[in-house]
Amino acid sequence: MTLKTLDNSLEVLKYFNKQNPTWGVRELAKEMNISHSIIYRILSTFENHGFLIQNPETKKYELGLRFLEYGQMVKEKLNLSDFVLPIMKNLAEEIKESVFLTWLDGTDGVTVEIAESSQTIKFSVSIGTRTPLYIGASCKTIMAYLPEKRQMDIMDNGMEKLTSETITDPDEMLLDLENIRNQGWCFSTGEYSHSVFGLGVPLFNSKSDIIASLTIAGPEYRKPTEEKFLEMVKIIQHAAMNIQRYFDQYSFKFYND
Template sequence: MSLKTLENSLGLLEFFTRETPAWGVRELAKASQMSHSVVHRILSTFEKRGFLMQDPQSHKYELGISFWQYGQMVQEKIHLNDLIHPVLERICKSVGESVFFTTLDGQEGVCIDIVESLQIIKYAVSIGSRTQLYAGASNKVMMAFLSDDLQESIMKRGLVPVTPNTIIDEHKLREDLTDIRQKGWCYSVGEYTESVFGVAIPLFNYRNEVFSSITIAGPAYRVKEDQIQPVVKLLREEGKKLQDYFHRLRIAKI
């Protein structure tokens, strides 16, 4: 196999995502701008090796059992929370507020890890909780870096207020998302939980797609907007270390 063929083959696999888990030969050839015959040959080879399987009715290809087997091996070798948690602990120790890691799952944010503040009055969120992308710093900082089409799709589903401070005006939300994208971070107060501030930065995968965020949150009276630049600087420094590690592992989603 030539290096070009190998590159093309691996490139085709990257089209199989959570959003588009199944592909027909013709549609994948069109999306990848490769010839129908080449795509068919590559997919057939992957199917023989168990990396893809073909649905007998739709004739579309999906990821096969071999990926699951290798995935199990990687999961045993690398526990992502073992990478994420120490970063959150360092940030929490430095700022004294709760710190949590949110990942993008379709059109929602999912909290996958948190280190709570040791202070009596603190912000807490449940691991596994799902939240709308238009409410709160941890979510909006990801939504800001999605495509315009995805942003519009989220808004067209309906903007339902979580608190009285949730931005539900589409025009105002678009302006807010543009501002977040330009700054590279988000600060919000009371949008998801009343009287709680949030400061968040986005993390990007090796394809430069936003896929997660790190957020510091606590009672609004403890951190004002004019006090957050040192917090943003710390988030960026620690976030870059984590992001660089994800890049080396070629992790696209969590």
């Protein structure tokens, strides 16, 4: 296998996401501007190894269970469920909203752990959800602490407007990121999903590099008042401090350089 073939193969996998979980050979070939015969060979190879499966009726491909296995291996390596999840569950119970741990991965934030609210109406996403760093409290909290060059590279790559509240102007975004750094938290409403608020705080590795964020999210109609908001900030920062202690202790596991 040549490096070009390997590069194309890995690029193919990136197209299987929450927005486009299934692809046919020709439609993916057209999207990637690559010969459909090449795409077919790549998809067939992934299918043979369990990374993709083909729907017998639609003939379209989707991610296979092999990724679930690898995802569980990564999760176990971090020991998130053993130590971090109990802290998140306690926070969700105290705040009465869902709590998310979002991990930095390239130019995206990936949801790696969730503690859902006990309330009937709640904001919910799936583990593995990938979101651009310029959207929403959980991701902008991370982006705010990245080096300026990485921030500019993310913005130069284009910023899609998911809702009317999504910030896509670079100057406005830089000002927003500066405010987040100065105050130590990010609050947003409706940027990622309509009528949803989020409050995120940063998490770092032992070298003070940003690696993740802890976020509270819920429906906009339960958005806290100014008085309750300040208390909410203190509560989530306390939970983040406990998680940060774990990260500091096991810093050898986190590679975000």
